[in-house]
Amino acid sequence: MGHATLEAWVDEVVRLTLPDAIEWCNGSDEESARINGRLVSTGSFIPLNAEKHPNSYLARSGPNDVARVEDRTFICSRDAEDAGPTNNWRAPAAMHETLRPLLAGAMRGKTMYVVPYLLGPPGSPMAKVGVELTDSPYVVANLRIMTRMGEPALAALGETGAFSRGLHAVASLDPQNRYISHFPEENLVVSVNSNYGGNALLSKKCFALRLASVLARDEGWLAEHMLILCLTDPQGRKTYMTAAFPSACGKTNLAMLIPPPRYRDAGWKVETIGDDIAWLKFGADGRLYAVNPEAGFFGVAPGTSYRTNPNAMFACSTNSIFTNVALRPDGTVWWEGYGGAPPDQLIDWRGRPWTPDSKTTAAHPNGRFTAPARQCPCISPEWDRPEGVPISAMIFGGRRASVMPLVYQSWNWQHGTYVGATMTSERTAAAAGTVGELRRDPMAMLPFCGYHMADYWRHWLEMGRRGGDLMPRVFHVNWFRKDAAGKFFWPGFGESIRVLIWIAERCRGSGPAVESPIGWIPTVASLDAADLGLAQAAADALLRIDRDEWRAEVAARETYLKSFGDKVPPELLAENAALASRLA
Ligand code: SAT
Ligand code: MN
Numbered sequence: 001m002g003h004a005t006l007e008a009w010v011d012e013v014v015r016l017t018l019p020d021a022i023e024w025c026n027g028s029d030e031e032s033a034r035i036n037g038r039l040v041s042t043g044s045f046i047p048l049n050a051e052k053h054p055n056s057y058l059a060r061s062g063p064n065d066v067a068r069v070e071d072r073t074f075i076c077s078r079d080a081e082d083a084g085p086t087n088n089w090r091a092p093a094a095m096h097e098t099l100r101p102l103l104a105g106a107m108r109g110k111t112m113y114v115v116p117y118l119l120g121p122p123g124s125p126m127a128k129v130g131v132e133l134t135d136s137p138y139v140v141a142n143l144r145i146m147t148r149m150g151e152p153a154l155a156a157l158g159e160t161g162a163f164s165r166g167l168h169a170v171a172s173l174d175p176q177n178r179y180i181s182h183f184p185e186e187n188l189v190v191s192v193n194s195n196y197g198g199n200a201l202l203s204k205k206c207f208a209l210r211l212a213s214v215l216a217r218d219e220g221w222l223a224e225h226m227l228i229l230c231l232t233d234p235q236g237r238k239t240y241m242t243a244a245f246p247s248a249c250g251k252t253n254l255a256m257l258i259p260p261p262r263y264r265d266a267g268w269k270v271e272t273i274g275d276d277i278a279w280l281k282f283g284a285d286g287r288l289y290a291v292n293p294e295a296g297f298f299g300v301a302p303g304t305s306y307r308t309n310p311n312a313m314f315a316c317s318t319n320s321i322f323t324n325v326a327l328r329p330d331g332t333v334w335w336e337g338y339g340g341a342p343p344d345q346l347i348d349w350r351g352r353p354w355t356p357d358s359k360t361t362a363a364h365p366n367g368r369f370t371a372p373a374r375q376c377p378c379i380s381p382e383w384d385r386p387e388g389v390p391i392s393a394m395i396f397g398g399r400r401a402s403v404m405p406l407v408y409q410s411w412n413w414q415h416g417t418y419v420g421a422t423m424t425s426e427r428t429a430a431a432a433g434t435v436g437e438l439r440r441d442p443m444a445m446l447p448f449c450g451y452h453m454a455d456y457w458r459h460w461l462e463m464g465r466r467g468g469d470l471m472p473r474v475f476h477v478n479w480f481r482k483d484a485a486g487k488f489f490w491p492g493f494g495e496s497i498r499v500l501i502w503i504a505e506r507c508r509g510s511g512p513a514v515e516s517p518i519g520w521i522p523t524v525a526s527l528d529a530a531d532l533g534l535a536q537a538a539a540d541a542l543l544r545i546d547r548d549e550w551r552a553e554v555a556a557r558e559t560y561l562k563s564f565g566d567k568v569p570p571e572l573l574a575e576n577a578a579l580a581s582r583l584a
Contacts (some may be wrong), residue, residue: 027150398425416474
């Protein structure tokens with residue numbers, strides 16, 4: 001017994017990285033206790049208050065290793081054209097040459113963990129196996145929460161099953177020699193010199209999005225940066241939706257939305273299937289079905305509270321890992337936006353004493369919790385259904401202080417693809433870069449598409465031709481529109497259920513809508529928002545389409561689309577031209 005290809009690869013990596021020991025992970029409780037114990041004894045894990053946070057730990061990453069590094073992330077396809085203009089490209093052979101000396105002997109004195117994991121529900125035709133070789137027990141502890149690690153993967157793998165390979169070495173954490181490299185043709189990711197989330201948990205953005213997007217193109221499905229939720233109406237009818245937002249724009253909060261009392265009492269319910277990634281495939285009935293490839297949440301901690309997202313707070317109250325948040329004297333955690341006044345004394349995310357007078361934040365803005373999905377009170381009983389859930393609506397959204405109305409519906413799949421392709425959002429702390437700067441982020445996949453963006457759009461259009469009328473309806477939302485004083489118009493959080501309800505009604509072919517140049521928008525009345533105390537002017541402003549702003553937007557989109565040259569699908573240029581003429 002054993003998997004010859006896997007064993008041969010492990011041998012090869014051992015010869016290169018020279019670990020002192022090798023440990024094959026099976027995901028058991030005993031193994032987890034042992035690895036957590038090791039992390040505690042080396043000071044990498046601080047055990048939290050055993051009553052308030054049983055089996056939970058605080059970890060601190062290097063101060064220069066706190067977010068994804070897009071400028072150090074590479075797609076190493078044979079042909080540069082396949083990576084496209086939105087990815088950093090390196091020739092595979094050249095990248096292997098660069099990596100070899102960084103990996104040589106990198107695991108000396110350490111244990112190399114062999115971590116098999118399954119993405120997707122066990123038994124699902126959509127599930128895929130990955131194996132990460134890592135010298136970071138922190139990564140192993142996180143993968144155990146984020147994926148079905150160990151036995152379920154080995155069972156799916158058997159002796160000959162296919163798997164994606166991930167090699168991760170912490171090395172010296174040198175930011176200048178940090179490489180998050182993807183080799184789509186080898187189904188391989190190599191990551192060196194980072195131990196942070198999306199750079200090191202190779203199951204997540206590296207495999208479930210970048211490599212998977214390439215597999216999806218080749219195999220006829222979609223790997224998307226989308227949450228998955230189920231909205232149940234008072235009659236018990238369920239509408240499954242996915243939504244794509246850039247990192248740190250509220251996907252986790254929307255996925256775990258709690259309806260305000262009036263809606264809850266009336267029988268509305270939102271349940272979570274996933275908060276970050278969706279894999280979508282056609283079912284036998286011709287509809288698009290989604291599974292969540294992950295088994296945990298790697299959520300942004302700051303701003304998460306019992307007021308804004310109690311479901312996330314419950315989910316991470318036990319068996320969880322916190323990274324780069326603050327520690328209270330009683331062994332509980334804290335971060336900006338936790339709720340209540342800041343505690344008098346804390347240890348900040350860098351391990352230094354902190355008081356409310358300190359000039360820096362106590363938690364890093366991209367501080368995270370890693371929590372098992374099954375612990376989330378609103379997790380859908382269908383979240384690990386092997387066949388997935390049939391999607392009726394796909395929602396795109398970003399952070400836009402202006403231009404974008406609260407919500408609109410595209411005319412059809414092709415127009416919806418155009419709406420996704422031209423998405424724009426203000427930068428957040430989830431990746432290195434200037435926070436607040438506006439950038440195009442097509443389908444929220446800019447940092448995650450493993451091949452040429454224009455080919456990816458082509459693939460979306462192709463999926464639409466296959467799915468025809470059974471494709472989901474496509475919407476765009478913006479919770480972040482601001483008034484002249486810089487205040488958000490929309491209260492967001494639970495109140496956004498009004499928008500989800502309108503979307504569900506539109507999917508059923510009901511729900512009043514007004515035709516605008518950009519798509520269908522709800523009437524103010526159909527949002528049922530009278531009780532929100534929004535002034536009529538604010539409600540109008542939320543849905544306003546300012547023709548001058550939009551004409552400027554369309555001109556900028558034309559430049560953007562044309563920057564993809566010959567590859568840009570003519571359908572998208574035609575949609576932009578049609579929008580321009582509707583605005584004329
Ligand atoms: O760092 S992660 O990629 O895991 C999280 C995110 O940026 O969305
Ligand atoms: Mn994400």
